[in-house]
Amino acid sequence: MAHVPTATAPDGAPYDEEALAIHAREMDFCWDDVPLHYIPGRMVATHVYNCMHLLLPEGEKAMSAALAQALPLIDDPRLAEEVVGFIGQEATHADSHGGMLERLVDLGLDARPVLRRLDKLISVIMADYGGHRIRHHLLCERLALFSALEHFTAVWGKFFLESEGLAESGMHPMVLDLLKWHGAEEVEHRSVVFDAFQYVDGSYARRVRMGVLGSLALAAAGFMTLGYLVAKDPERTRTRNPWKRYVAPVLEFLRATRDRVIPNTLGFLTEIPVYARRDFHPSQLDGMDLAVRYLAQAPIRHHGDRAA
Amino acid sequence: MTSSTDRTSDRTSDPATDLLIAAYRGYLRVFAQGRLANHLSPAAPVRRAGFDIDVTVVDRTLVAEDVVSITLARPDGTALPAWTPGAHLDVFLPSGLQRQYSLCGDPADRSSYRIAVRRVAGGSGSHEVHDQLEVGDPLTVRGPRNAFLLVPERSYLFVAAGIGITPILPMVTRAEASGAAWRLVYLGRSRATMPFLDDLELYGDRVVVRTDDEHGVPSAEGVLALGRTGEAPLPPAVYLCGPPPLIDAARTLVRPLAPHSRLFSERFSAPPVRGGEPFSVTLARSGRLVQVAEDESLLTVLRREVPGVAYSCQQGFCGTCKVRVLSGEIDHRDKLLLPAEREELLLACSSRGRGPLVLDL
Numbered sequence: 001m002a003h004v005p006t007a008t009a010p011d012g013a014p015y016d017e018e019a020l021a022i023h024a025r026e027m028d029f030c031w032d033d034v035p036l037h038y039i040p041g042r043m044v045a046t047h048v049y050n051c052m053h054l055l056l057p058e059g060e061k062a063m064s065a066a067l068a069q070a071l072p073l074i075d076d077p078r079l080a081e082e083v084v085g086f087i088g089q090e091a092t093h094a095d096s097h098g099g100m101l102e103r104l105v106d107l108g109l110d111a112r113p114v115l116r117r118l119d120k121l122i123s124v125i126m127a128d129y130g131g132h133r134i135r136h137h138l139l140c141e142r143l144a145l146f147s148a149l150e151h152f153t154a155v156w157g158k159f160f161l162e163s164e165g166l167a168e169s170g171m172h173p174m175v176l177d178l179l180k181w182h183g184a185e186e187v188e189h190r191s192v193v194f195d196a197f198q199y200v201d202g203s204y205a206r207r208v209r210m211g212v213l214g215s216l217a218l219a220a221a222g223f224m225t226l227g228y229l230v231a232k233d234p235e236r237t238r239t240r241n242p243w244k245r246y247v248a249p250v251l252e253f254l255r256a257t258r259d260r261v262i263p264n265t266l267g268f269l270t271e272i273p274v275y276a277r278r279d280f281h282p283s284q285l286d287g288m289d290l291a292v293r294y295l296a297q298a299p300i301r302h303h304g305d306r307a308a
Numbered sequence: 309m310t311s312s313t314d315r316t317s318d319r320t321s322d323p324a325t326d327l328l329i330a331a332y333r334g335y336l337r338v339f340a341q342g343r344l345a346n347h348l349s350p351a352a353p354v355r356r357a358g359f360d361i362d363v364t365v366v367d368r369t370l371v372a373e374d375v376v377s378i379t380l381a382r383p384d385g386t387a388l389p390a391w392t393p394g395a396h397l398d399v400f401l402p403s404g405l406q407r408q409y410s411l412c413g414d415p416a417d418r419s420s421y422r423i424a425v426r427r428v429a430g431g432s433g434s435h436e437v438h439d440q441l442e443v444g445d446p447l448t449v450r451g452p453r454n455a456f457l458l459v460p461e462r463s464y465l466f467v468a469a470g471i472g473i474t475p476i477l478p479m480v481t482r483a484e485a486s487g488a489a490w491r492l493v494y495l496g497r498s499r500a501t502m503p504f505l506d507d508l509e510l511y512g513d514r515v516v517v518r519t520d521d522e523h524g525v526p527s528a529e530g531v532l533a534l535g536r537t538g539e540a541p542l543p544p545a546v547y548l549c550g551p552p553p554l555i556d557a558a559r560t561l562v563r564p565l566a567p568h569s570r571l572f573s574e575r576f577s578a579p580p581v582r583g584g585e586p587f588s589v590t591l592a593r594s595g596r597l598v599q600v601a602e603d604e605s606l607l608t609v610l611r612r613e614v615p616g617v618a619y620s621c622q623q624g625f626c627g628t629c630k631v632r633v634l635s636g637e638i639d640h641r642d643k644l645l646l647p648a649e650r651e652e653l654l655l656a657c658s659s660r661g662r663g664p665l666v667l668d669l
Contacts, residue, residue, distance in 0.1 A: 014358030018391040021455035023625050024643030068646055077450065078359035084627070088643040117325040124329050130341060137340035140349065195354075203349035206339070213335070217328060224324055292457045296545075296570035297563075 008281045011202075019078050020288075022085030022189050024092045026301040027181060029174060031103035036235055038172035043236065044249050045256035047229040049175065050104060051222050054114050054229075057098040060090040062122045063149075063193070066142045070196050079195055086192040089185045096178055108234035114225050121221070140201035141210065147197040148207075148214030151275050151282065154190035156263045157183030158287035161294055165260030181298045184291035190282040204278065211275040219268035361388065365445045366420060372503040374427040375471065376438055379413070379420050380447065387418040393478035394456030394574070397421060398620065400448040402440070406620045406628055407433040410474035410549075410574075411452060412504075414481070421449070424503055426471040432616070455625075456549070456574040458482060463489035463543035465535035467558070469550030470496050475574060476549055477504055480511070489543070490514065493534045495526060495550070528557035532565065542566035548573045552580055578622035578657060581605055587661035591669045592634055600660070606631075607656040614669055617656075624658035631656050636665035 039046045064087045074080045105111055125142060128135055160166060160183035167176070197207070230236075230249050239245055256262045274280065339348055367379035382388060396410045413422030425437045441447075458479050466483075468476040473494060483490040491514050496502035498521045508515045516534050518526050526534075531554070536542060546569055548558055555573045562571045584602045591598065591613065600609045607629055610617045619629040624642035630653050640650055641658040654665075 009354065009356060011352070011354045013356055014389075015356050016387075016389050018389060018395045018452040018454050019359070020457075021453050021625070023455070026643065068648070071646075076356060076359065078356070084644065084646070087646060091647075092643060113322075117322055120325060121329060121332075124332055133345070134341050137345050137349070138336065140351075141336065141340055198354040200353065201349070201351050202353040203351050206349040209339070209349075217332075220324070220328060288457075289459045292459050292572075293570060296572045 008279045015078060019082070020188065022082050022089065022192065024085065024088030025181075025185070025295070025298070027092065027096055027178075028299045028301045029096055029099060029178060031100055031174065034100070034103055034172050034174060036104070036107040036109070038175050039261065040170045042169065042252070042256055042261060043233060044226075044230060044252040045169070045261045047226055047233065048253075048256070048262045049171075049179065050109070050229050051225045052179075053097045053101045053104060054111055054225060055118060055221065057094040057101060058115070058118055058122055059149075060094040060097075062126055063146045064090040064094075065126060066139070066146055067193065067196060069139055070143060070200050073200050074196065076199065079192075079199055082189070082192045083196055086189045089189055093182050093185065096182070100175065100178060109229070110232055114228055117224075118221075140197070140203070140206060143193065143197040143200060144203075144206045144210035145214045147193045148211045148275060149218060150186070150190065150193045151211075151271060152215070152218060152267070153183075153186040154282060154285055154287075155267060155271060157186035157190075158285065158290065159183070159260075159263045161187070161287060161290040163260045163263075166262075169259070169261045171261075177299055180294050181300075184294045184298070187285075187287045187291040188295075190285060194282045208276045212272055215268050215272050215275075219265070222265075358389070360448055360450050363388075363421070363447050363449055365441055365443050365447065368441065368443050371424060372505075373500045374438075375424055375501070375503045376427075377412070377422055377424045377503070378437065378441065379422045380449065381420040383446075385419060388421060389452060390418065391415055391421075391452040392454060393458045393482050394475050395452040395454040396456075396475070397423060397452055398450035398626075399423070400450070401433060401436050402445070402447070403432075403436055404616070405433045405436060406618065407437075408620055408626070410456075412474040412477045415478055421452070424471065424474050430611075456547075456572065458547070459545060459572075460486065461488060461543065461545040463545075464491075465532075465543050465546045466490060466492040467531055467535065467546065467548040467550065467554075468492065468494050469554055470501070471503075472549035472551075472574075473502070473504055474549075476547060477507070479547055480508070484511070491535055491537075491543075492516065493518065493531050495519075495531065497521065528554060528561050532558065532561055542569040544569055546571045549575075551575070552578075575623065578605060578607070584660055585662075588664045589661065590664065590666045592666055593669055605657055606654075606660060610656050610669065617669070619657060622657045624655055627655065629656040630654070632668035634666040634668055637662040638665070 037043055037046050067083050067087055071080060071083050074083060101111060125145065128138060160179040257264055339345055362383065363380040364383050365378055366381045369377045371377045391411055392415060396408050399407050399409055401407065409423035409425060411421055412424050413420065425434050427438045428434045456475055464483050466476045466480060476492065480490065480492055492508070493516045494502065494508065495518050498519050499505060505517065518534065532542065542562065542565065546562060548555055548571060552575050555575055559571055562569055581603050586602045587600050589598050589600060589606065589609065596613065598609055598613050600606050607619055607622065620626045624644055627644050633652055633654055638654045639660045639662045640654065641660065642655040644655060645653055
């Protein structure tokens with residue numbers, strides 16, 4: 001085992017294991033030759049990933065902003081540097097998915113209604129009001145929510161790295177690299193938001209509540225977006241046949257799940273009891289070796305390539 | 309993200325989103341704004357400690373020409389945080405300088421940390437370690453931290469150049485203990501300048517030593533060829549610690565040569581400046597005007613001009629070399645600073661000026 005996971009530790013316990021350095025990496029992505037359906041023959045699965053390109057740029061920016069709000073409260077230099085590294089990684093993720101999103105818009109995907117809804121939702125999540133006590137509770141709720149969401153990104157990140165079904169799906173290699181790189185960094189920084197929440201608040205009731213509500217809200221937002229994207233797919237033949245219109249996409253979704261081209265969305269339910277365990281810590285999820293191996297060969301822009 | 313060009317969808321009601329928002333607002337009314345908020349979410353913070361550790365120098369040995377090995381332990385001898393091969397420490401020297409050094413001891417020994425430091429021309433940190441640090445001196449270290457993890461594989465090629473042997477040495481020990489096949493190519497100017505040659509002797513011909521004075525300066529092709537047995541492919545993991553040009557050359561070679569091999573690397577000095585334009589810098593506190601050439605970093609110039617200027621990793625990761633900019637347009641080339649900081653701070657090791665800068669130095 002290259003990296004020993006940190007077990008749940010009591011308050012005040014000194015660190016007894018090394019830290020993992022968390023740095024943002026600059027990536028060399030180019031979306032120019034990515035087609036609209038970048039997983040051949042799998043329109044619905046493509047849109048599952050499009051949900052990420054739509055929701056992640058703004059979602060990750062909000063997450064970075066919440067962590068930046070928490071940073072002044074964190075007096076532990078180890079957690080503080082992990083939070084700074086996390087913010088940098090999330091900013092590059094947001095940029096990269098944003099570039100992919102621009103490509104999809106160029107190809108005729110109308111993302112605006114989804115982005116407007118997301119914008120409304122995020123402005124409610126990020127709103128600060130009231131006195132000091134209320135503001136602190138709002139920040140804690142935000143951190144609890146993002147900690148729950150980060151659990152899913154880590155679980156999916158591991159899936160992107162290890163799923164043979166996804167690797168062999170014929171997905172455009174640039175998009176596959178985007179997912180794997182993003183997934184690897186999600187695995188790498190999986191503990192940061194959880195630890196920041198534990199540091200600032202640590203309320204178990206709040207963690208469980210947001211674990212449940214966050215999972216369900218993410219599932220709702222995801223499926224709503226997926227439904228919209230499938231319905232508005234620019235290359236889909238318009239039909240009134242209810243079988244082709246409603247049942248066929250559902251079957252395609254189930255096939256993509258069975259073939260492990262997309263993560264199993266039952267995870268929205270099955271991960272809740274995992275996350276709600278009192279002694280849960282994100283480091284209990286393995287996959288760090290997969291992440292480190294992938295990052296060694298990812299299309300990272302190295303310093304020497306800067307002029308290129 | 310709201311676009312003003314499309315008004316129609318603005319009017320389209322979206323009951324699902326509105327419901328989600330209303331539910332969340334209701335939730336916050338109870339759990340954030342409500343009277344009982346404190347009781348509904350009883351705070352139970354978990355705060356860890358001990359990233360900064362007070363240690364004492366317990367041993368100091370010259371292990372090669374200009375390389376000193378320093379062993380550190382807690383004053384009371386209690387266990388230090390565990391580490392794995394590839395980990396490093398931030399060392400805060402008595403003068404206030406901060407430097408990063410790889411751990412090169414035995415990870416199983418929890419009572420001490422060992423680092424090895426080469427005296428570098430013009431390196432104030434390495435000079436302080438060599439000339440001033442004595443057994444019994446107190447020091448503060450931060451870490452350990454790992455940015456160079458060893459992943460389990462069945463075979464490895466390790467390449468160490470000079471003092472780059474420090475993270476590689478524990479990797480070799482770990483690979484050997486795990487039963488993996490491995491080979492080490494160890495490069496240096498001359499045998500006298502290369503630490504730990506004696507320790508490596510027991511591995512026989514699995515350690516290939518190449519010195520500039522006997523064999524000439526090696527090329528990256530030559531190094532990779534030395535790491536292969538005959539026509540055998542490169543092992544799945546190549547771990548390389550050395551100067552940036554060697555890493556860059558190896559990286560461009562490994563991908564076409566061995567698409568299934570992964571190159572893991574750590575540099576121990578600043579990467580070369582690419583695509584830089586010259587610019588001038590005014591140091592506001594002294595009023596001095598200095599020039600930064602296209603191929604040197606701002607930090608290089610500051611180190612020349614401002615004694616004791618703070619820096620550590622030189623790669624845009626640690627943030628030690630943050631400098632306040634009083635005026636001028638900044639070409640930010642790091643990924644570390646927060647957006648709010650970018651208005652008035654820059655990292656001297658990576659970022660540059662687009663035209664003249666005035667710095668608070």
